[in-house]
Amino acid sequence: MSKVITPRDTDYSQWYNDIILKAGLADYSAVRGCMVIKPYGFALWEHMRDQLDRMFKETGHQNAYFPLFIPKSFLSKEAAHVEGFAKECAVVTHYRLKNDPEGTGIIVDPEAKLEEELIVRPTSETIIWNTYKTWIQSYRDLPVKVNQWCNVVRWEMRTRLFLRTTEFLWQEGHTAHATSEEAIDETVQMLNVYAQFAEEWMALPVVKGVKSANERFAGAVDTYCIEAMMQDGKALQAGTSHFLGQNFAKAFEVQFADKQNKLDYVWATSWGVSTRLLGALVMAHSDDDGLVLPPKLAPIQVVIIPIFREASQKKIIDEKVKEFCADFKAREIRVVYDEDDSNRPGWKFAEYELKGVPVRIAVGARDLENSSVEVARRDTKEKMSVSVEGLADTIALLLSHIQENIYQKAMAYRDSHITRADTWEEFVDILETKGGFVSAHWDGTSETEDQIKELTKATIRCIPLNNPVEEGKCILTGKKSTERVLFARAY
């Protein structure tokens, strides 16, 4: 079977799909816009999920689980929210099938129609705030800091593996607070958790910022986000954290008595990241030979491949590899010894490169006579002869170097793709030729943002946090502006 990947420069989009399908991360499914996450892709997601979950728990959050279905009337209670989600909802209208009396097979039983339709959750603010109403009466019940890991459904017209699928997996945190300040602190704290996760674990540098009104979450007062840069110069929103003000508390009548026994509406946040991060991981680091995975998240960090001609050599190799594996496991290095004899070493080399395994160790009988093995890095493709003495230590260090190198490489690309534009011509030219983020002045209005999007397909990705004040003129209208914002074409 051919596992040739379309080169990135030939067709970026096909290159991306090829990697996902051929490295065994995911598959298309029989259900429109839904994908199957295959074991290798899911193992990667498990590592991401487990680390995020640890970070959520360290910041005082607990997991819970709320219903998949949302009564239609709930969705309508927050005006901006329903406006944002109504057009992409999967709707359950019936609860039974039956045999067609006319013999055409199984049909929906028209007598089993629901009195009120149920929406498959596109996000859970409404059902959760309807629940919080029963949990929260007094300031003593606050804060509530809950997260859930679940599936959500948004009926997208154009889908793309991981980046935009009808169903996806995510986590959604929903917190309730007594004051606006505390809720804003929580929003920012979770943005920082996401940024730290992206940078330290995914090796993905991100810009932290705030969305413009156009790009804000439906129902939020402010949406904070982390924005990453892909290798084709397009931006990707990797996570969002929303300050919801009292919007949902008002929609669902959630009030609390403060210490003076005065009633007030509760302050809210919500924040989420999804399997979309897997798409970002693929796009940010991979090359024409396949995936490049940061060691901290790689399901397999090290693969060992035996090189031999005779059974007697294999036996010597096996014994030595057994020692290596024990040492690696003691250091919690995830290692696989691939001694499957139905594939040749060359085939295996290509296969593990495709799968993005950070380190490959070829153990040959001759090398062992010299007490060495051949170590290859996936990120730089360097090969080196390494002593078997202290091999686990050497590899542990190498894995941390690879993690750092992948991050630095992505950072260098990202930094070289933030370009200032001071005229409309420059602005358009950068978008058309170089891509990346364009740092430019904007007059602050939705109309101008809409117009720029219409003309260039670029949107405001974010207004960076701690943005320096700078006098300037809007790139399009020439009106006064006090700061630059980041524009880009985006996924």
Add this chain to the structure above:
Amino acid sequence: MSKVITPRDTDYSQWYNDIILKAGLADYSAVRGCMVIKPYGFALWEHMRDQLDRMFKETGHQNAYFPLFIPKSFLSKEAAHVEGFAKECAVVTHYRLKNDPEGTGIIVDPEAKLEEELIVRPTSETIIWNTYKTWIQSYRDLPVKVNQWCNVVRWEMRTRLFLRTTEFLWQEGHTAHATSEEAIDETVQMLNVYAQFAEEWMALPVVKGVKSANERFAGAVDTYCIEAMMQDGKALQAGTSHFLGQNFAKAFEVQFADKQNKLDYVWATSWGVSTRLLGALVMAHSDDDGLVLPPKLAPIQVVIIPIFREASQKKIIDEKVKEFCADFKAREIRVVYDEDDSNRPGWKFAEYELKGVPVRIAVGARDLENSSVEVARRDTKEKMSVSVEGLADTIALLLSHIQENIYQKAMAYRDSHITRADTWEEFVDILETKGGFVSAHWDGTSETEDQIKELTKATIRCIPLNNPVEEGKCILTGKKSTERVLFARAY
């Protein structure tokens, strides 16, 4: 707020609901038959899930994720399967909402009707076997050993917290094999994994057996199960493992080429346990003061409560408790120090009993002067004075004693509730008075089983594995029988 629990003997069903609601495991939701799993209940589920997941991985399984939605036509491909599930399906018929032009609010957009309706998965055999078709061509692709953790929906008419809810969380393993023998071995292996988990982790003794045809999974050749006994003498099916033969491979045309290049249909298994296990855990061990949790699964294994009058005493206690907690954590004992001063010690004692925390340690200033603390067991309610020397070791040992004691207690109850019946009168009398499992002869026909169910509400829970051969006569019809089976009324 009153947290009084209805006594078990007064109203078993209300006792069960009271514990779940008042211990904070779950809540009813606004969606019919769906529940909210609250943080404490979800933490319990996380411990169960994580341990099961480890056991699945140790037996060579990998996790993956398949779509929530199943095209209606897929469900119909296996005749027995659709017959079993058609009557309880949530059906998605539309993918958009819109503003009613007549101004009544948000309505389902009639123009956004799906060409083919989608079923919210009640179980995933069909969508998974449709996928396996593309994964499996040759014997080299086998076995496939995949599991998924997900939510499923079955539109139950009568629901009950954890035991029977419209939506529930579960895992479903789906494996594919080259031979019937290998598939049967897998089915039995996973039954044993479930039994081991129930007994060693949930402290829940189970009977392993095979279902009669009436109780078999829709689409299975054989359904293996573990059956547990609750404190009201009713049985509860705690997990099932199905040998599916070639039924789904035939329905979805999944064939493989064997070593001789001959095509054959693939052999299948599926197996699952769900959040229903949380209901079993509550029902099997709890008492009139609340939950009793086996230490291995308890989110909090030890709670420490300070007893003092003056701030100076509290300071001494704090210092000592800090040491205890460090020692406990070093031994991976999950400990909480509850120094919240808004509640009195007596209130806390009751609260943690309600929550089933296995060990409570009261640390008083006076006790400390004598280098001792007061330790209370949740299972037996015993209190004892324990030396602070080597406290962590003492507690670790105590936790394992509690785990064992809870198991032995449940085992004694279960064993004393397996009763032989040789006449119809005995059979009915046992069911009416004592309850529990009734071990009796049966003529092996579905008709007789139906009739017995009709007359007594008892069903055949299982034909135990390694059942001794014994000549006898069917309890109802008097026809010849060669073995006893276990009847019971069940959840």
